[in-house]
Amino acid sequence: MNNLLTIAMPKGRIFTEAAELLRKAGFPLPPEFDDSRKLIIDVPEAQFRFILAKPMDVATYVEHGVADLGIAGKDVMLEEERDVYELLDLKISACYLAVAGLPNTKMNEVAPKVATKYPHVAAAYFRQQGEQVEIIKLNGSIELAPLIGLADRIVDIVSTGRTLVENGLVEYEVIEHITSRLIVNRVSYRVKDERITEIVEKLSEVIKQKGELA
Numbered sequence: 001m002n003n004l005l006t007i008a009m010p011k012g013r014i015f016t017e018a019a020e021l022l023r024k025a026g027f028p029l030p031p032e033f034d035d036s037r038k039l040i041i042d043v044p045e046a047q048f049r050f051i052l053a054k055p056m057d058v059a060t061y062v063e064h065g066v067a068d069l070g071i072a073g074k075d076v077m078l079e080e081e082r083d084v085y086e087l088l089d090l091k092i093s094a095c096y097l098a099v100a101g102l103p104n105t106k107m108n109e110v111a112p113k114v115a116t117k118y119p120h121v122a123a124a125y126f127r128q129q130g131e132q133v134e135i136i137k138l139n140g141s142i143e144l145a146p147l148i149g150l151a152d153r154i155v156d157i158v159s160t161g162r163t164l165v166e167n168g169l170v171e172y173e174v175i176e177h178i179t180s181r182l183i184v185n186r187v188s189y190r191v192k193d194e195r196i197t198e199i200v201e202k203l204s205e206v207i208k209q210k211g212e213l214a
């Protein structure tokens, strides 16, 4: 039986913390893992394959079954609503999604605009608040939007808060606290349950130990 497990890893800021966690849980990650432009890294002796994906795409690979497991921010899960199971809160890459804007301003009463990289999350949030807004999708530098008059508010990730402060913006509401999650393809979870359960147990132990030390 094919016992290979494919794991989709997010490139970028989650990567280092995720790799550290996997190593502590006993994953045999080769040194090239940390400093390579390769997008597929095989560890045949342990029957693992790692694919390196854009963070926002990890759940897509897992949903389609080309990756069995993946590591994705909760923000990605909320935005993408992919049909996958969330197995574990890895408690890494903590940040939160917030509504922000220029200080002491109200949203425009007629057709208020909200700029964001998270159009579904933002639309759902303002719908829930009973506010009709126009969502403007941006791909980065979201904080620019209120500064330059493109939007009344933004919905974006806040981590240290430095980007907001340095651009003279303030937070109005926290929408959701975010950490990275271990996710699994629905079929893989059934077919490869033994290996996956073992991984979840090892990772849970490391997360627990980290929590006790903190």
Ligand SMILES: Nc1ncnc2c1ncn2[C@@H]1O[C@H](COP(=O)(O)OP(=O)(O)OP(=O)(O)O)[C@@H](O)[C@H]1O
Pocket (backbone or CB within 6 Å): 011, 012, 013, 014, 054, 055, 056, 072, 073, 074, 075, 076, 093, 094, 095, 140, 157, 158, 159, 160, 178, 179, 180
């Ligand atoms: N300060 C932060 N800003 C953005 N994402 C953060 C932050 N801190 C933790 N994260 C987590 O990291 C993930 C995004 O990682 P990263 O910024 O590397 O990817 P990206 O948004 O695709 O970046 P880029 O488009 O700039 O390459 C988010 O899904 C979120 O869960």
Ligand SMILES: O=P(O)(O)OC[C@H]1O[C@H](OP(=O)(O)OP(=O)(O)O)[C@H](O)[C@@H]1O
Pocket (backbone or CB within 6 Å): 139, 140, 141, 142, 143, 156, 157, 158, 159, 160, 161, 162, 163, 164
């Ligand atoms: O609270 P802070 O620690 O300042 O972090 C928050 C900032 O980091 C992210 O941007 P990123 O660096 O990914 O750049 P981009 O989305 O503008 O490309 C996020 O979109 C915020 O702008």
